[in-house]
Amino acid sequence: MKLEQDCLHDYNYVKICGIAENDNKDVLQLADAFKQLLDQAVPYLRRLDFSTANATNGLITDTEYRKMPPLFTMDEYQDCMSEPGGTYCIVDLELFSDQESELMKMIHGYSEVTNKHYNHTQLHKAVCLTHTCKSYIGHRDIKNEDDVSAILETCLNTTIWKDYKLQARVHTIKECQREADTVTYDVSDYTVVGVLLVLIMLNSLGTFYDVFKKPDTKGNPYLMSFSLLRNWGKLVAPSGVGPEPRLRRFKLFNGLRTMTVACVLFSHVTFMMNYTFVKNTLYIERAGDDPSKQILYNGNLVVSTFFVMSGFLLAFNFELHAEKHRVSWLELPRGMVLRWLRLTPAYALILGLVATVMRRLGTGPLWNQVVTIESDACRQYWWTHLLYINNYIYDNNQCMPQTWYLAADTQLFAIGLVFCIVARTQRARKIILGVMMVVSLLTPALHTYFEDLDAIVLQAPENEKQMNVKSIYKTDNVFRHVYISAHTNLASYTLGMGGGLLAFHWLTEGKDFEHFKKYRYFLWLIFPIDTLVILSGALFYGDARAPLALRVIYAALYKPVFQLLVVSLMIFIIFKSEKVYRGIVEWRGFTWTGRVSYGAFLVHTLFLRAFAGSFVQPVHLTDYFVMVILSASIFLSFTAAAILWLCVEAPAKELISAAMKPRPRVQDTKI
Structure with missing residues (x-):
């Protein structure tokens, strides 16, 4: 060759x-250096103490914890903004003491555990300037930033000294809202509203056309694309039905998509709660020592399952296509254009809503900090999303940050297409997949080694608290360089493509998996083992930073190990070698939720941000509260996603099919 x-x-x-x-x-x-790294890691692992008996709240007791000033406080918002000239400010204060203070020493010591604790030397207050600090205004101008800073510092410093014998200075004034503020609209606002009205008209027209057309006619394909009746029938139709028998085995993907999106929502619900002011901050700080909550802390690992499914389906479907068509380099631009057309209509609509309508839907002390800040970013960086390069544009710090996955997956899709075009023999596939796997293991390891990074994205309370002002895109190089990049997620995509090619080969030759059923007990261990892989992230939440050796090895292997088990499970389910997991993921109820999972992934942060931004008092977090919010988020996200699928995704798909369908030639009957 x-x-x-x-x-x-x-x-x-x-x-x-x-x-x-x-x-x-x-x-x-290199081998000698690797051995030295291992020698560093082993003693660290031996020193690890996973007990929480004396670590649940660091080095202080609950009584001592309550001696510290509360991190978050809020004045009454509605009353303040209803007063003539009312001014409401969000301010960060920095604590200090000019004299010896045991309390200040305790605060500094507690705050040094940065991967578990907030920085208690900084307080965050929402203050009604014209009420709480009214006596300190005097002749100062409350519209002047310097005067506002002086008023707040004098006012709040007095209160803190009275209660805690500590001093405070203004660190940052994030914003001040005023009763006289007015709402303005621009062309983009009217454009998005116009698009929504056009969509409503088209779907209404298409539905009426479908109802009143003759039953025995197909009708105009372009109008029928917007028929809600026809699209509803497609949404709830059973999966695994079609002329290609090999695709009938793929009902599991609806269940996998649904459960993966639900896991993403679970992780984002807890993450989003840190965008607001929290009353019981100890609840979050103790979570680092709670094994059950490590599933949330390192649960972002589940997102890479999307890459596995994408690579699996690309490789399998391309082989189906290659059976009937000659493979050429034209497949690359054709595949990329079709993917762009399939993903972008719904994506662009939600992007437009975030940039315009969302910022007008509510008010509150934190609304601008949580919701409007995303709108402003989307108005500036919308083009990076439509080009699917937003995961490498790090200044795009707030606009739909969860969509880094769509950009990375599109980039990996292009790499996968090139592989499918080039590797047309078994030998070539083995060589190229092997090289890709080696490269995919080295890239996160090299990033971690040369940049001295952590092995995972640490969900430290202080990092999450600052997410709305210091974007993770700018402050966390693990997230920027390893987590969201396409080249560092290549391992999951490569495993998916390998699994897809293997499944295609075995299905085509009719491989008998009957004798593999005796290994079903091992298959039942896949979910517990993957759970342990997620929980293993607790290794990096210790009081001391893990050795570089452990971080490098873990960064290289934890995603491939997790996803190798997922690929194995997928193949065994496709070949019906296991009934327990198969019965769950192939459940009929997952049919429609799997189809709308893309929309749920797009819209869920709209609800979460609006919810977090609407609080007018610090929220008291409990496990029950989080579960209620998660349940509501899942319901709202999938309901909105179903509407999005019916009105945008399905019509767009049908319009593309109608436009690309070859028209029958009309013979010339003239003599």
Whole structure:
């Protein structure tokens, strides 16, 4: 083969395909360095203490904790903004003491545990300037930022000194809302509203056309694309029905999509609660020592399941296509254009809503900090989303941050298409997939090693608290360089493509999996083992930072290990070698939720941000409260996603199919 010949004769390419003889010395040095890293990691693992008996609240007792000033306080918002000239400010204060203070020492010591505790030297207050600090205004101008800062510092410093014998200075004034503030609208607002009205008209017209057309006619395909009746029938139709028998085995993907999106919502619900002011901050700080909550802290690992499913379906469907069509490089632009057309209509609509309508739907002390800040970012960086490059544009710090996945998946889709076009033989596939897997393991490891990063994105309370002002895109290099990048998620996509090719090959040759049923007990362990992989993230929430060796190894392996088990489960379910998991993921009720899961992924943060931004008092968090919010979020997200699918996704898909369908030639009957 030419690929093999190139590997033999091109020395530069040999370094990718294998190891040149002259590199043996470098390999030995690398192995020695790796051994030294391991020698560092083993003692650390032996020192780890997973008990929470004396670590649930750091080095202080509950009584001592209550001696510290509360991190978050809020004045009454509605009363303040209803007063003539009412001014309401969000301000960060920095605590200090000019004299010896045992309380200040305790606050500093407690705040040093940055991966579990808030920074208690900074307080966050929502203050009605014209009420709480009325006596300190005097002749100062409350519209002047310097005067406002002076008023707040004098006012709040007096209160804190009286209650805690500590001093405070203004660190940041995030914003001040005033009773006289007015709402303005621009062209983009009217444009999005116009688009919504057009969609309502088209769906109404298409539905009426479907109702009143003759029953025995197909009707105009473009009008029928907007028929809610027809689209509803497609939404609830059973899956696994079609002319291709091999695709009938893929009912599991609806269940996997639904459960993965639900896990994403669970993680984002707890994450979003940190956007607001929290009353019982100890609840969040103790979560780092609660094993059950580690599922939330490292649960973002589940997102990579989307990459596995995407790679699996790409490889499988491409092989189906190659059976009947000649493969050429035209598949690359064609595939990318079709993907863009499939994803973008719903994406663009939600992007437009976030940029315009959402900021007008509510008010509150934190509304601008949580909701409007996202709208402003989307108005500036919308183009990066429509080009699917927003995961590499780090200044895009707030606009629909969850959509980094769509950008990374689109980029990996392009890589996957190139692989499918190039690797047309079994030998070529094995070589290229092997190289891709090695590269995908090295990239996160090298980032972690050379940048001295943590192995995972640490959900530290202080980081989450500051998310709305110091974006994670700017402050956390693990998130920026490892978590959201396409090249560092290549392992999951590669495993998915390998699984898709394997499933296609075995289904085509009719491989018998009957004798594999004796391993079903091992299959039942997949979910517990994957859960343990998630919980293993607790290794990096200790009081001391983990050694570099452990961080490098973990960063390289934890996603591939997790997703290798997922791919194995997918294959065994497709070949019906297991009944317990198969009965769950192939449940009929997941049919419609799987189809609208993309929309649920897009819209869920609209509800979460609006909810977090609407609080007018610090929220008291409990496990029950979080579960109620999660249940409401799942219901609202999937309901809105169903509407989005019926009115936008399904019509767009049908319009594309109608436009690309070849028209029958009309013969010329003239003589």
